[in-house]
Amino acid sequence: MIKTDFEDYKLILNNNGNYGGFNGIFKKDELLLKIKDYENISKAKGIILDIQINEKMPLSVISKITSTLHDMLDINTDLIFGSCTNSDLRYDEILCKILISGL
Known part of the structure; x- marks a missing residue:
């Protein structure tokens, strides 16, 4: 388990520019497509990705998911991710929260 905290959010929100993001419950392929289709994500200066999955x-x-996102970003983009298990999710569900800054 990797937790994000207030300091992580301060770092990401400190970037100039617009903010965006999304959250929801997705299947793996749906989430990958949502990330790939997010307008201007490659221009982001900072991203927090928080993922919850079923323990199975x-x-x-x-x-x-993280490598797909990482490959889309500039080398100077701050990417912070957290993950944990959530027994309320079905086996094939991913709860994802993503905050994008500096757009």
Whole structure:
């Protein structure tokens, strides 16, 4: 489990520019598509990605999501991610919250 905290949000929100993001419950492929289709995400200066999965879902799913996002970003973009398990989610569900700054 990796938790995000207030200092992480302060770092990301300190960037100039517009803010955006989304949250919701997704299947893996839906979430990957939402990330890829998010307008101007490659121009972000900072991103917090908070993911919750069912304890039976493979951790490789988190790796796939974070690596897909990372590959879209500038090398200087701050990417902070947190993850934990959530027994209220079904096996194939991902609760994702993403905050994007500096757009």
